[in-house]
Structure formats: structure tokens, C-alpha cells
Amino acid sequence: xxxxxxxxxxxxxxxxxxxxxxxxxxxxxxxxxxxxxxxxxxxxxxxxxxxxxxxxxxxxxxxxxxxxxxxxxxxxxxxxxxxxxxxxxxxxxxxxxxxxxxxxxxxxxxxxxxxxxxxxxxxxxxxxxxxxxxxxxxxxxxxxxxxxxxxxxxxxxxxxxxxxxxxxxxxxxxxxxx
Amino acid sequence: xxxxxxxxxxxxxxxxxxxxxxxxxxxxxxxxxxxxxxxxxxxxxxxxxxxxxxxxxxxxxxxxxxxxxxxxxxxxxxxxxxxxxxxxxxxxxxxxxxxxxxxxxxxxxxxxxxxxxxxxxxxxxxxxxxxxxxxxxxxxxxxxxxxxxxxxxxxxxxxxxxxxxxxxxxxxxxxxxxxxxxxxxxxxxxxxxxxxxxxxxxxxxxxxxxxxxxxxxxxxxxxxxxxxxxxxxxxxxxxxxxxxxxxxxxxxxxxxxxxxxxxxxxxxxxxxxxxxxxxxxxxxxxxxxxxxxxxxxxxxxxxxxxxxxxxxxxxxxxxxxxxxxxxxxxxxxxxxxxxxxxxxxxxxxxxxxxxxxxxxxxxxxxxxxxxxxxxxxxxxxxxxxxxxxxxxxxxxxxxxxxxxxxxxxxxxxxxxxxxxxxxxxxxxxxxxxxxxxxxxxxxxxxxxxxxxxxxxxxxxxxxxxxxxxxxxxxxxxxxxxxxxxxxxxxxxxxxxxxxxxxxxxxxxxxxxxxxxxxxxxxxxxxxxxxxxxxxxxxxxxxxxxxxxxxxxxxxxxxxxxxxxxxxxxxxxxxxxxxxxxxxxxxxxxx
Numbered sequence: 001x002x003x004x005x006x007x008x009x010x011x012x013x014x015x016x017x018x019x020x021x022x023x024x025x026x027x028x029x030x031x032x033x034x035x036x037x038x039x040x041x042x043x044x045x046x047x048x049x050x051x052x053x054x055x056x057x058x059x060x061x062x063x064x065x066x067x068x069x070x071x072x073x074x075x076x077x078x079x080x081x082x083x084x085x086x087x088x089x090x091x092x093x094x095x096x097x098x099x100x101x102x103x104x105x106x107x108x109x110x111x112x113x114x115x116x117x118x119x120x121x122x123x124x125x126x127x128x129x130x131x132x133x134x135x136x137x138x139x140x141x142x143x144x145x146x147x148x149x150x151x152x153x154x155x156x157x158x159x160x161x162x163x164x165x166x167x168x169x170x171x172x173x174x175x176x177x178x
Numbered sequence: 179x180x181x182x183x184x185x186x187x188x189x190x191x192x193x194x195x196x197x198x199x200x201x202x203x204x205x206x207x208x209x210x211x212x213x214x215x216x217x218x219x220x221x222x223x224x225x226x227x228x229x230x231x232x233x234x235x236x237x238x239x240x241x242x243x244x245x246x247x248x249x250x251x252x253x254x255x256x257x258x259x260x261x262x263x264x265x266x267x268x269x270x271x272x273x274x275x276x277x278x279x280x281x282x283x284x285x286x287x288x289x290x291x292x293x294x295x296x297x298x299x300x301x302x303x304x305x306x307x308x309x310x311x312x313x314x315x316x317x318x319x320x321x322x323x324x325x326x327x328x329x330x331x332x333x334x335x336x337x338x339x340x341x342x343x344x345x346x347x348x349x350x351x352x353x354x355x356x357x358x359x360x361x362x363x364x365x366x367x368x369x370x371x372x373x374x375x376x377x378x379x380x381x382x383x384x385x386x387x388x389x390x391x392x393x394x395x396x397x398x399x400x401x402x403x404x405x406x407x408x409x410x411x412x413x414x415x416x417x418x419x420x421x422x423x424x425x426x427x428x429x430x431x432x433x434x435x436x437x438x439x440x441x442x443x444x445x446x447x448x449x450x451x452x453x454x455x456x457x458x459x460x461x462x463x464x465x466x467x468x469x470x471x472x473x474x475x476x477x478x479x480x481x482x483x484x485x486x487x488x489x490x491x492x493x494x495x496x497x498x499x500x501x502x503x504x505x506x507x508x509x510x511x512x513x514x515x516x517x518x519x520x521x522x523x524x525x526x527x528x529x530x531x532x533x534x535x536x537x538x539x540x541x542x543x544x545x546x547x548x549x550x551x552x553x554x555x556x557x558x559x560x561x562x563x564x565x566x567x568x569x570x571x572x573x574x575x576x577x578x579x580x581x582x583x584x585x586x587x588x589x590x591x592x593x594x595x596x597x598x599x600x601x602x603x604x605x606x607x608x609x610x611x612x613x614x615x616x617x618x619x620x621x622x623x624x625x626x627x628x629x630x631x632x633x634x635x636x637x638x639x640x641x642x643x644x645x646x647x648x649x650x651x652x653x654x655x656x657x658x659x660x661x662x663x664x665x666x667x668x669x670x671x672x673x674x675x676x677x678x679x680x681x682x683x684x685x686x687x688x689x690x691x692x693x694x695x696x697x698x699x700x701x702x703x704x705x706x707x708x709x710x711x712x713x714x715x716x717x718x719x720x721x722x723x724x725x726x727x728x729x730x731x732x733x734x735x736x737x738x739x740x741x742x743x744x745x746x747x748x749x750x751x752x753x754x755x756x757x758x759x760x761x762x763x764x765x766x767x768x
Contacts, residue, residue, distance in 0.1 A: 061346060061369075070352075
């Protein structure tokens with residue numbers, strides 16, 4: 001265990017989130033989403049899931065089922081920045097696999113995706129690379145999202161630049177328009 | 179209200195049937211068998227496998243007969259070429275990711291997937307494997323899960339959630355990564371699983387099986403230095419016959435004893451003997467609690483799935499549990515002390531084997547505190563720590579025993595009937611009915627009434643607690659004192675009674691809980707399939723066994739009387755306390 005994995009969402013925060021959504025349809029999903037958002041490293045930690053389970057009386061196995069069904073939920077600490085590469089059909093035909101391979105310069109990244117993982121986080125927890133099945137932006141394929149901002153028609157050159165910017169911690173908004 | 183009649187046509191023949199059933203069930207009533215795989219009556223209808231598809235005139239696609247109700251005017255084809263092709267393709271898609279190690283699978287010869295492949299005449303598996311090989315879950319002392327053999331039918335998830343309200347497993351992941359597992363893949367041994375084995379009982383493949391111990395046991399049987407004795411639970415005699423090719427619920431006590439001798443056991447004893455002993459101890463415990471203002475209601479403690487359930491989910495109510503060990507554990511403790519001493523056998527050489535209808539018993543016998551005989555002998559024999567032994571060494575399910583019988587080649591059906599050995603094989607009808615839900619209650623009443631009232635019970639048959647209603651109640655009148663009692667089977671029903679206790683609203687003095695539907699005769703270690711019809715037949719046989727017994731009350735068992743005279747002295751005495759009673763722990767849910 002390290003500081004990242006030991007990170008916990010405060011139970012009073014969970015109580016507050018739970019009480020705010022009590023009785024609303026789709027309560028569990030919203031609550032889980034907000035707990036993840038409240039987490040310092042944007043993930044659902046064990047203690048929080050256990051606390052949530054006992055507080056909303058939903059069995060832990062079911063919470064885990066929900067958390068693993070949606071790619072939105074993270075069960076591991078996430079990096080400071082996130083790059084999401086779309087691996088849907090349109091993006092695939094327009095070369096999104098190459099974009100994912102371009103990110104292999106991050107040590108361990110290639111191995112993680114080759115072994116079937118759909119998420120990889122650098123050891124220093126600076127950058128997380130994820131794949132999704134589709135963004136619904138197929139006309140703009142290949143599509144990549146960086147910290148929630150969508151970049152379209154992305155080339156190898158651009159993704160390398162995006163990665164470099166993140167590593168240097170500065171955003172280049174112009175890339176989006178190019 | 180009488181159901182409306184509707185007209186349907188199946189394979190060109192017109193029928194009039196009652197409305198309200200699925201196509202699959204309606205056809206079954208008409209004697210037309212539609213192959214199905216994931217569907218299991220009363221348990222799950224996920225419609226995930228696509229094997230039960232049929233053609234319905236006017237429908238855009240083939241329909242899944244397990245989830246589509248028959249309706250007026252429906253024209254159904256159950257075996258048209260397009261139906262057959264779809265069934266085979268759907269099955270081949272499942273087989274693409276299913277291992278082909280049938281020959282060495284625990285379920286070889288008793289597998290629904292194997293059967294359906296044979297019925298549909300699948301002779302090739304044209305599709306490539308798309309899923310990675312997943313590790314087995316071997317964390318549990320009772321059950322082993324092999325996710326590679328899982329076809330995601332969801333039956334296990336349904337019984338665990340709906341019948342038992344345990345929720346140890348669920349669907350996780352998505353697409354090719356979908357699998358049934360525990361929270362965070364911790365494994366059944368590391369989550370709140372009660373080991374009831376109902377999941378194994380409904381699994382259509384070998385994805386969940388009991389931890390098979392028969393090969394280790396065989397070595398001990400053939401070890402000249404060991405004395406290997408066996409006890410059989412009441413429910414085995416009405417289950418094992420089925421697994422040996424006899425009719426459902428066949429009562430085969432005598433053949434079972436004969437076959438066990440042929441297997442090589444030195445003595446064949448009966449758990450019903452210690453069921454009678456349990457009644458002596460538990461009956462007196464109840465009387466003590468009633469007369470000394472003890473914790474009420476008292477709840478039975480024979481069913482180890484139930485024990486682990488309350489330890490996980492209702493630890494505040496542990497004081498309501500009877501402190502009596504289960505009959506299996508009482509047997510182990512008595513065998514390795516009283517019997518070993520009586521026969522001059524070194525307890526370290528004595529191997530106690532249990533044949534149980536139960537997977538949770540495998541866990542129970544390895545609970546660290548189940549070593550009373552070792553503690554009993556420790557000082558007397560100056561035993562070292564490393565010589566420690568458990569009271570019960572092996573637990574085999576009915577299914578494992580059937581396999582061993584088959585291995586030895588005994589002609590089970592035609593074996594001459596033999597009797598249990600003395601003295602641990604002598605039992606009463608009260609011990610026999612432990613196999614059925616309500617049986618422990620009925621047996622306890624037969625003894626407690628007579629001990630308290632000092633006169634014979636007017637009617638030995640306590641019919642109000644028999645049968646398969648989820649929760650049964652009875653009111654007893656013992657010399658003018660009225661006592662309410664309740665019986666629950668399945669953990670879902672147990673929860674209802676426990677919630678009453680925790681809310682301080684329980685009107686009962688005594689409660690019996692059995693983990694499995696129907697009681698032990700419907701246990702997770704019983705032959706597959708176990709349906710409600712089969713449970714009923716097993717129950718009928720058990721009550722017949724009771725009625726046939728010359729002695730039907732535990733306190734009149736001569737071997738039990740001798741055990742008290744020669745060894746235990748009195749119920750709840752200090753030897754009983756050391757050997758026959760136990761304590762429970764708080765486990766928490768996570």
C-alpha cells in the first residue's frame with residue numbers, strides 16, 4: 001500500500017452525498033459518481049465502497065458489479081491528468097490504435113493494454129491513459145479526450161505533443177482547433 | 179380465479195391450454211420438450227443462452243420460450259430448421275469459451291451443457307476462444323469456482339441473492355470481461371459467503387463444485403494404521419439412491435450402510451445418533467433458558483450455513499443461538515473421546531468421516547474450535563501441539579460419496595440391506611427427521627414436552643411444522659404453559675425471524691432455522707438436480723423412516739441413555755460443556 005491507495009473519501013462527505021440523493025431514481029449511480037469525484041485520486045476506494053454499501057443497504061457485490069460495468073468508474077487511483085483514446089469502430093479505422101501505441105513511450109503502458117487492461121496510470125500518478133468503446137463523435141475520428149476536453153482528427157504528432165504538454169503541465173488549447 | 183383457456187398450435191397440432199404460462203412451460207405440460215439451458219424453474223429466467231428459442235408465426239425474430247408467455251392463437255414451431263440452426267449456433271458460441279476438459283471435470287456425466295450439446299447433436303466447435311483463461315477461486319474450504327466453465331446463466335447469483343439474501347457473488351465487468359465473482363475477486367473464502375452450496379446445486383456446468391476430498395480419504399481408508407469410521411447424515415439415505423440410478427427420494431438406508439462397508443470403512447455409524455444427543459442437550463438448554471430467564475427465543479444451531487450467516491449479518495443476535503454443536507460435530511467429539519476410550523483406540527489413529535448433504539459442513543469441521551477431543555486428550559496423553567487433530571477429519575457430500583461408490587463398482591441397487599454398527603449407529607425417528615425442515619423442532623418437542631410435562635405427548639406427529647411453507651408456526655401447550663415456536667428454511671426466511679428478534683418483537687420461545695430449501699434434504703451437497711418435486715419425495719421418505727423406527731423419541735434411545743450413564747452423566751453437565759457445546763464469533767460483512 002502507498003499514499004495513493006490509502007486515500008479515502010471522508011465518511012461525512014459520503015453521508016452528505018447519500019442524503020442529498022436519497023430516494024431519487026438511479027440514486028446509486030449518482031452517488032457513486034459523486035463519491036468518485038470527491039476522491040482525491042478520482043477512484044472508488046475500498047473503504048468508501050464498504051461504507052456506502054452499509055449506508056445505502058446495497059450489497060457490496062452489487063456495488064462492485066456496477067463499478068466494473070461502467071468504464072467511468074475507477075477502482076484504482078487515477079493520475080493528475082487523463083488521456084482517453086476512443087477505440088470505437090470509426091476511430092479504429094481512422095488509426096486510433098496507432099495513437100494508443102504512441103502513448104507507449106510511457107513505461108508500462110503498452111504492457112497494460114496488451115494484457116487486456118482498459119486503463120493505465122503512470123507510477124508517479126501524473127498521467128492515466130484509458131480507452132473507451134465510443135465517444136459518439138465518430139465524424140471527428142479519431143477522437144481523444146484530455147482532461148475532459150475532446151480533440152478531433154488527432155494525429156500521432158498531436159497526441160505526442162498533448163502528452164508532452166501534460167508532462168510539462170501546460171495545456172495547449174490551440175491543438176483542439178487544428 | 180380460474181385462468182382463461184387459450185388456443186395455440188404447436189408443430190401443427192392444435193391445443194387448448196390455460197393462459198399465464200411461458201411457451202416453454204406450456205409445451206412441457208403438453209409433453210413437448212424444448213431444450214433449454216440457462217432457464218431454471220422458480221430460480222432464474224435470464225434468457226441469456228438462446229437455446230430455448232422457438233419460431234412464432236408473425237414474430238420478427240425467433241423468441242425465447244423461457245420468457246415469452248403463450249398467448250391466444252399463437253402458432254409455434256419448436257424444432258424447425260431455423261430454430262435448430264439458431265440453437266446450435268448459440269450453443270457453439272458458448273462452447274467457444276468453455277473448456278473441453280469434460281473427461282476430468284467434476285460434473286462429467288451430470289452436466290447440463292454436456293447434455294444439451296449431445297441433445298442438439300453439436301459435432302464441432304467452429305468458433306475461436308475469445309476470453310482469456312481466468313484463475314480458479316480456491317479460497318473457500320467448501321466450494322471451488324472455475325470462472326472458465328461459467329456460461330453466465332446467472333442461476334448462482336439468483337439463488338445467492340433471492341433465496342439466501344447473502345449476495346456473495348454477482349455479475350461484474352462488461353462484454354468479454356463479464357464474469358460472476360465476489361467483491362473485488364476476493365474469493366468466496368474471503369467474503370460473507372455462508373458455504374451453503376445452493377449455487378453449486380443449480381450450476382448447469384462445473385463452474386461451482388464442492389472441494390472434493392475423496393482421494394485423500396481413500397488413502398486413509400487403505401492405511402493399515404488408521405481406524406476409519408463414518409457417520410451419515412439423515413438426508414443421505416433419501417438422496418444417495420438418486421445418484422446411484424434409483425428413483426427420486428428412494429429410501430436406501432440398508433444399501434447405503436452395506437455399500438459403505440464395502441468401501442472399506444471400519445465402522446459405519448449414524449449422525450442420527452448424535453441428532454438424538456443434540457435433542458437431549460438442546461432440549462435441556464431450552465428448558466433451562468425458559469426456567470432461568472435465559473435469552474429467548476433460542477434458535478437452533480445445526481445448520482453451519484445459518485451459523486456463518488448470523489455471524490456475518492446479525493452478530494448482535496448470537497446469544498440467541500443454542501450453544502449446542504451440530505450433530506456432525508457432536509459425533510466427532512464423542513467418537514474421539516467416549517468411543518475411542520471404550521474401544522481402546524488411540525484417538526490420533528481414529529479418522530472420523532462425515533457424509534453430509536451439505537457443503538458448509540466442510541467449513542464447519544475446520545473451524546479452529548472444533549478440536550474438543552484433542553483438548554480432552556491433550557493432558558491425559560501428554561500430546562504435543564503438532565499432534566493436534568480435528569474432531570471430524572473429512573466431510574464428503576452425497577455427490578462425492580456416490581462417485582466413490584461408482585469407483586468401487588458396487589451394485590448399489592441390489593445390495594443386501596445391512597444395519598449400522600453399535601453403539602454410535604443407534605438412533606430414533608426423532609434423529610431421522612432432522613433431514614427435513616421442521617424436523618429438529620418436532621424432535622425437540624417430542625423430548626422437551628415429556629421432560630417438562632412428565633407425561634407422554636398425545637400425538638408424536640407435529641404436523642404444523644412439516645411441509646415447505648417458508649415460515650411455519652406452532653403453539654404448544656405444556657401443562658398449561660403456552661409456547662410459540664417457529665420454523666424457517668432458507669436464509670431469506672431466517673432474516674424475517676431475525677429482524678423480529680432485533681426489533682424486540684419476536685413472539686417465539688424457540689426457532690428452528692435450516693439454511694437450505696426444504697432443510698438438509700435439499701442441501702447444497704445433494705444430488706443434482708434437486709427440485710421441489712424431488713425434495714418432496716425425499717421428505718416423504720424421511721417421515722416414512724421416522725414412522726418405521728421402533729423408538730421415535732430421542733430420550734428413549736438406549737445408546738444415548740448408556741452414553742449419559744457411562745460417560746456424560748447428565749445433559750448440560752461439565753463433560754457436555756467441554757465436548758458438545760461451542761461458541762460463536764462476530765464476523766462482520768466485509
